[in-house]
Amino acid sequence: MSIKFRHSLLVGLCVISSSAFAAVKEYHLIIDEGKLNLTGKPVQRITVNGQFPAPTLEFTEGDEAIIHVQNNLDHQDSSLHWHGLLLPGLMDGVPGFNGFQGIKPGQKFSYRFKVRQNGTYWYHAHSKGQEQDGLYGALLIHPKNRNTIPAHEKTERDYVVMLSEFHEQSSQSIQNNLKKSADYYQNQRETVGDIWQQIKRDGLKATWSDRKMWNQMRMLKTDLSDVSGYTFLVNGKTPEQNWTGPFQSNEKVRLRFINAAAMSFFDVRIPNLKMTVVSADGQPVKPVSIDEFRIGAAETYDVIVEPTAVHYQIQAESIDRSGFALGSLHDQTQAMPHHISQPAARPRALLTMQDMGHAEQHEMPQHMPAGHSMHSEKSSDDEPAQHDLHAQHSMPEQKQPARPVEGWANASTPVGHKALQYRDLKSLFPQPDVREPESELVIRLGGNMERYIWTINGKKYSEAEPLQVKYGQRIRLKFINDSMMAHPMHLHGMFMQLENGQPAGDLPNKHTIVVPPGKTVTALLTADELGEWAIHCHLLYHMSAGMMNKLIVAHVNDNRTNMTAKPQSAQSQGDAHAHH
Numbered sequence: 001m002s003i004k005f006r007h008s009l010l011v012g013l014c015v016i017s018s019s020a021f022a023a024v025k026e027y028h029l030i031i032d033e034g035k036l037n038l039t040g041k042p043v044q045r046i047t048v049n050g051q052f053p054a055p056t057l058e059f060t061e062g063d064e065a066i067i068h069v070q071n072n073l074d075h076q077d078s079s080l081h082w083h084g085l086l087l088p089g090l091m092d093g094v095p096g097f098n099g100f101q102g103i104k105p106g107q108k109f110s111y112r113f114k115v116r117q118n119g120t121y122w123y124h125a126h127s128k129g130q131e132q133d134g135l136y137g138a139l140l141i142h143p144k145n146r147n148t149i150p151a152h153e154k155t156e157r158d159y160v161v162m163l164s165e166f167h168e169q170s171s172q173s174i175q176n177n178l179k180k181s182a183d184y185y186q187n188q189r190e191t192v193g194d195i196w197q198q199i200k201r202d203g204l205k206a207t208w209s210d211r212k213m214w215n216q217m218r219m220l221k222t223d224l225s226d227v228s229g230y231t232f233l234v235n236g237k238t239p240e241q242n243w244t245g246p247f248q249s250n251e252k253v254r255l256r257f258i259n260a261a262a263m264s265f266f267d268v269r270i271p272n273l274k275m276t277v278v279s280a281d282g283q284p285v286k287p288v289s290i291d292e293f294r295i296g297a298a299e300t301y302d303v304i305v306e307p308t309a310v311h312y313q314i315q316a317e318s319i320d321r322s323g324f325a326l327g328s329l330h331d332q333t334q335a336m337p338h339h340i341s342q343p344a345a346r347p348r349a350l351l352t353m354q355d356m357g358h359a360e361q362h363e364m365p366q367h368m369p370a371g372h373s374m375h376s377e378k379s380s381d382d383e384p385a386q387h388d389l390h391a392q393h394s395m396p397e398q399k400q401p402a403r404p405v406e407g408w409a410n411a412s413t414p415v416g417h418k419a420l421q422y423r424d425l426k427s428l429f430p431q432p433d434v435r436e437p438e439s440e441l442v443i444r445l446g447g448n449m450e451r452y453i454w455t456i457n458g459k460k461y462s463e464a465e466p467l468q469v470k471y472g473q474r475i476r477l478k479f480i481n482d483s484m485m486a487h488p489m490h491l492h493g494m495f496m497q498l499e500n501g502q503p504a505g506d507l508p509n510k511h512t513i514v515v516p517p518g519k520t521v522t523a524l525l526t527a528d529e530l531g532e533w534a535i536h537c538h539l540l541y542h543m544s545a546g547m548m549n550k551l552i553v554a555h556v557n558d559n560r561t562n563m564t565a566k567p568q569s570a571q572s573q574g575d576a577h578a579h580h
């Protein structure tokens with residue numbers, strides 16, 4: 001990789017500490033263009049302080065964060081959004097929200113906010129396709145008092161493992177291509193052989209009705225992703241560049257996985273190494289020991305590992321099986337292996353009637369396997385544990401590795417291995433608000449593939465009325481996915497409590513919730529942050545094609561709405577709602 005850059009200013013950093021005042025932590029970020037060569041073909045991409053990806057920002061809970069952002073792009077407005085952070089609306093960095101107008105070329109904007117949480121987060125552009133073009137980085141917040149770190153989370157090493165993608169085409173050309181044809185990048189169409197296999201297995205009649213239905217829906221059965229041609233990256237490095245985290249034997253290592261990809265979900269594993277999940281979306285959870293997990297765009301998971309062998313490979317396989325983001329953990333006292341092994345791809349999944357939301361209907365074809373759902377639905381108690389299902393289905397795959405498997409959630413997890421499920425997540429600390437919701441907000445996810453439009457409640461963002469919630473209200477967000485793609489739904493400014501079958505006090509906080517194809521997922525929300533908050537699919541081209549809305553949290557008196565999340569009083573607002 002070679003990055004040439006016009007500016008080589010390093011991250012400016014200034015820390016003033018005193019017992020009476022919070023520490024001020026200040027960063028200077030310059031957004032610019034630079035040459036990037038990851039695949040042998042140099043391209044112009046976005047850099048921050050000359051770096052791709054953008055530098056990791058670190059804060060301590062309680063800090064006053066001041067981040068000066070200079071936009072040196074030639075003709076484009078820019079912006080930075082601090083993903084998962086609780087902060088005043090204006091500082092959230094979404095153009096068109098809370099009076100924020102983006103950062104014009106040649107201009108500067110200074111973000112200021114009190115850091116009210118800790119954990120693994122990230123930041124990225126919220127302007128056009130700039131996130132895909134390189135404008136993203138990790139954002140870590142350390143606990144105020146390191147003595148409060150639970151014993152099981154104490155580690156000798158601490159690494160960010162940021163997954164992302166590189167495309168030789170710019171975000172603008174990708175978007176244009178999708179507009180021309182939603183299946184522009186579909187190079188994993190089923191083959192005649194796949195259909196023949198299905199006929200042999202299910203009989204001609206079942207195959208015919210299955211396919212007829214799919215044709216009527218005008219969707220491709222292998223729609224696991226709508227953009228292909230990506231090279232997947234770990235911390236900005238290609239598989240060949242092999243990002244490596246050194247360790248010494250008997251050390252505990254924290255890995256902060258961040259899915260900063262614009263369009264990709266990954267199945268993540270480190271063969272021969274158990275992972276203990278300790279945090280989801282930056283928020284601590286009760287430890288869960290697993291072999292692998294699926295991570296949606298914009299989600300984060302912190303895991304702790306205890307490597308004892310010399311070398312391990314971190315494998316993050318895209319769910320369309322088009323490739324891997326690869327990295328390594330390596331005992332620093334031993335020589336590195338000379339070549340990087342390329343893992344075999346797992347079978348790709350074919351969507352089923354279940355993924356289309358037809359599971360409840362009794363005319364479901366006989367051959368459809370029951371109960372495929374990696375991520376939680378409303379009631380999870382009535383179905384067997386997912387990894388058992390995986391186990392059943394992965395048996396024949398070992399003989400015929402090329403044969404596709406059925407069901408979006410089917411990760412082909414090997415027999416006896418445990419894949420993380422949403423229902424496994426329990427908040428480490430009791431939820432402060434366990435009220436029943438007063439009302440329900442339905443968020444229907446849909447799309448029109450002929451025009452590549454993605455919608456919420458039937459409307460694209462430019463046509464939608466904002467959603468309104470009364471300040472202080474407890475509501476249920478009901479995400480109903482009427483489409484055949486999974487959508488990682490992200491709410492700005494507040495954490496949602498994912499209803500995953502756990503008791504109210506144990507529900508995990510999430511800023512991004514994966515809603516699988518054809519499924520309904522619900523979350524509770526205490527609307528305790530005034531302002532205009534973006535709620536959108538975090539697949540970049542779904543968001544830009546309309547799958548976004550504004551959720552307004554306002555005081556409501558006598559039918560009059562008062563949503564004064566005054567940008568000027570940003571600080572006092574932040575303080576006023578810090579405790580709940």
Ligand SMILES: [Cu+2]
Nearest residue numbers: 487537539542
């Ligand atoms: Cu989406």
